[in-house]
Amino acid sequence: MIPLDLVGKLIIGFVIGWLFGVLINYLADELPVRRRLGRPQCAGCQTPFALVNYFILPRKCETCGSVRGKRTWMVELGMGIGASLLVEFTPRGFGWFGALMLLGYLVLVTVIDIEHRLILHMVSLAGGVIALILGIQLHGVVPTLAGGAIGFGAMLLFYYLGILFIWLSRRSRDEETTEEEAIGFGDVILSGVIGLLLGWPGITLGLLLAILVAGVVSLAVVIINVIQKKYHPDLAIPYGPFLTISAFLLIYIRPFFLR
Template identity: 45%
Template sequence: LYLTQPTAGAFLQSLLISAVFLLILIIDIEHRLILHVVSLPSALLIGLLNSLNADLGLKRTLLGGAVGFFTFFLLYLAGVIFGRWIARRRSDAPEEEAFGFGDVMLAMVIGVTVGFPGVIEALIRGILAAGIFSLAYLAIMALRRRYEAFSPIPYGPFLILGGWWVYFQGWSTLESLLGMG
């Protein structure tokens, strides 16, 4: 952390962000939950700190949070609709959402952490990491003959991976694609 963010204030902010991400990651892996009591205060505190940051500022911080929240809110609604459709086809009651609202809140936390347009790259990296892991998991389970359709996998750790990547490495890939760098 210290090598990436050399000033004392930036180091402490990086430590706070890493602690929040680590807490969310562990809880999501163990319980498949992202608690609002963790994500909402974290978004407010990190958002406040980043709005005072000369690199991000208030506008990019708030826009990052809004883009993260609304993008994943639409995915959440699509997951609810998909879950109901599957349940209807199976003649079951819907078991659990394909995509939880905690993931929506986490996308907002990541958005205020990396700002706009960094949130776009962070979420894309998280989604790609989840997809790669899911394909590998499906292949392993199929080879072991233990495959079960719709096996839940916690999504938060992959989003956090994308958020960490962009926070510590920047959003250079997006800059290159958009001709900004």
């Protein structure tokens, strides 16, 4: 039998996680488009949403009829289940609330980057504060700052290598293309934030795992495209989620393999 007080905690955890999900969805809807927070607007026609309609039901624009997407429900359900599981499986060194805050940050970055190929500075700043506090709690001051510096520095190197590569390939083809940078500067900052979180030497594993996840996901995307016969070489894949997935695996999943 599962004790009743545990059931109560799991339910409360789920509800709080769901509310976190509501907040993440609101931020992911508003920040990339308007860079500020105000009354939620329809993504389709920019008409302001009535609050009950937007936050609860029917979540459907009265003007153009567009419905808030599947992501809204996935994030809320995912955060609810995540927060509930964290009651029982809080990673070592974390409090429940810290683990939940971090999960929320990782989900927000991932959603915005996938939907807009964008890592916002204000989100990174909030994440940096969370990562700094958790990092110091987990590893102490010096390894945390070292991890942040290594994470930032390593990705900065990739950033310049990407610019160099694009410059060289343009020169060799002798053409003016309007290709964007291979890696955005937002990825560099995100890597610094993940570095603070994982600390030194944890960030080395974090970066290696991110590269591995990137390889697996890129391969899967190529295979899916080949099967669907629409492969074209310059698929725009956002890089941020590889870092956030790597951090997620190391912090939330790895402890199960170390028990």
